[in-house]
Amino acid sequence: MFDDAAPAAARPGADAPLAERLRPRTLDEVIGQAHLLAPGKPLRVAFESGRPHSMILWGPPGVGKTTLARLLAGIANAEFIVIAAVLGGVKDIREAVDRAQAARAAGRRSIVFVDEVHRFNKAQQDAFLPHVEAGLFTFVGATTENPSFEVNSALLSRATVHVLHPLSPDELAQLLERARTALDAPPLSDAARERLIAYADGDARRLLNAVENLVHSAGKVAVLDEAMLETALGELLRRYDKGGEVFYDTISALHKAVRGSDPDAALYWLVRMLDGGVDPRYVARRLLRMASEDIGLADPRALRLSLDAAEVYERLGSPEGELALAEAVVYLAMAPKSNAVYHAWNEARDFVRRDGTRPVPLRLRNAPTRLMKDLDYGRGYRYAHDEPDGVAAGERYLPDGMPDVEFYRPVARGLEIRIAERLAELRARNAGARGDG
Structure with a gap:
């Protein structure tokens, strides 16, 4: 039976840290996570049922993952068994199983809570499976990492993932x-x-x-x-001023220094951000944005190098991985710049928003069935590889009746110089084949 007043544990003494003293003992004391705990929401329903299901609580630090697991055990009057994956191993899992079996013999249910479950390897995670299947205990895992990548599929299929949000x-x-x-x-x-x-x-x-x-x-x-x-x-x-005005001003300065081809200023702002406590992964994501928005096809290697830097950081962490981010920043600052694709993308999106939904021409449609072929799907399509120079000159790939558009206009920098030459040649050939030239 659900009893929101049932304490998960006695209130700790005055010498305990404030965070422990203020840890909620009832569901009504919990601040945040209304998307899970409001009436009718998934975790509220699990609490009210008195028979909680196995689950993965996924969210950043300090949002209540451990608190909710404790409350769940208190309200369900269950044995609460904690395993810290960062220090634990198969021995701890066996001990948890023994405690759960003893609790069952005494007529009590058990909840096994695994903190930082992503730190367990596949074999350790698999060790829980037969006991979860047999209903010996309810499994609750807490993780700050994406369960899709860090929790094996067999365990994930037996648990519901609940996403916890940072407090507003x-x-x-x-x-x-x-x-x-x-x-x-x-x-x-x-x-x-x-x-x-x-x-x-x-x-x-x-x-x-x-x-x-x-x-x-x-x-x-x-x-x-x-x-x-x-x-x-x-x-x-x-x-640590993340989220404040200084944070956004600094990332703006870094972006503008890269765009302005000033590697020294870009390195300065990079160090300011990292020194200010900004997550280097956030910096890596911003570098990817710069490579796409400000460099584009003037130097396609910039995007690949930025991705490599992000991967190197994931493998090495701080401080070693930060050098890869610095290398990417310097490369981006020195690379030729083009926002042609960025502008083309925005123009194409604006056009589609304003324009009606035009049908795909029959010649461009796929025809995997006999019926579709009988309806002339794909009829008249010119296979470019069979055409001279691999170009079906004069063919149109836009919807019928739609005016010609030129969203992409390469700049005269870097690789886009050659791209512009090729594009001009193709447009001239098409115009000649259509009799427009």
């Missing part, structure tokens, strides 16, 4: 007030509150640790202000 600024503000009350702390200035929420970046644990540090450092004061916050967090606060 409003939710963090609510948690901040709860923390201030628990610490009997003075109010915060508006600037300090905004800095704290930006610093937390959706992570409840990060926020609570910061608030606790601030209150203990400030002592007895009337208001907790921004200066006290900087003193309490110091380097950590300076280094």
Whole structure:
């Protein structure tokens, strides 16, 4: 029977970290994840049923994965067995099975919670399968990584994936007030509150640790202000402004330095971003955008090199992998620039939005069945490989009745010089074959 008032565990003592003291003991105390916990939503239904299903909780740090698993065990009156995958192995899995069997003998259900389940290898993950199948315990895994890649398909097929989101600024503000009350702390200035929420970046644990540090450092004061916050967090606060105005200004400066072919400025802004605590993976994604938007076909190698840099970072991590990002930044800055494809793409999208839905000409349609052939699908299509120079000169590949368009206009830089020459030759041949020249 569902009982939202059933505690998952006794409240920890005053010496415990604030994040542990404020860990929700009931579902109504949980802040955030309304898409899963509001009435009628998937996890709320699982709680209310009293018979929870096996699941994977996927989300960034500090969003409540462990808390929800504990609450689930408390409400279901189940034995709560925790395995930390970063330290655990098959021995821990066997011990968990033994505890679950003992609980079953005593008439209790069990929930086995595996924190950072993505750190278990395939064999370790497979060890859970027969026991999940037999119903010995409910499996709950927590991961910050995409389960599609990090959890093997057999285990994934037996568990429902629930995606947890970072806490919103409003939710963090609510948690901040709860923390201030628990610490009997003075109010915060508006600037300090905004800095704290930006610093937390959706992570409840990060926020609570910061608030606790601030209150203990400030002592007895009337208001907790921004200066006290900087003193309490110091380097950590300076280094992490993700999501704030400075963050977006800095990525803008990096992008413009690359576009402006200034490798020194681009390296400076890259270091500023990494020093500021920005996730290098985010930087890698931005480099891919720059390669596509600002370099394009003037140097197609730029996109490949950016992808390689992203992969190198994934393999090496920080700080070694950051050198690959620096190499990509310098290459992008020095590469010839073209936004011709970027403009062509936007123009084509705008045209399609404004234009009606034109039918595909019969000659361009595929004809895999006899009926389609009888309906003239594919009739009259000219196979380019059988034409002189591999070009069906004069053929039209746009819908019938649609005016000719020229979305793509190469620039006179890099490889696009040769592309422009080839495109001009093809357009002249087509015009001549159609009698337009």
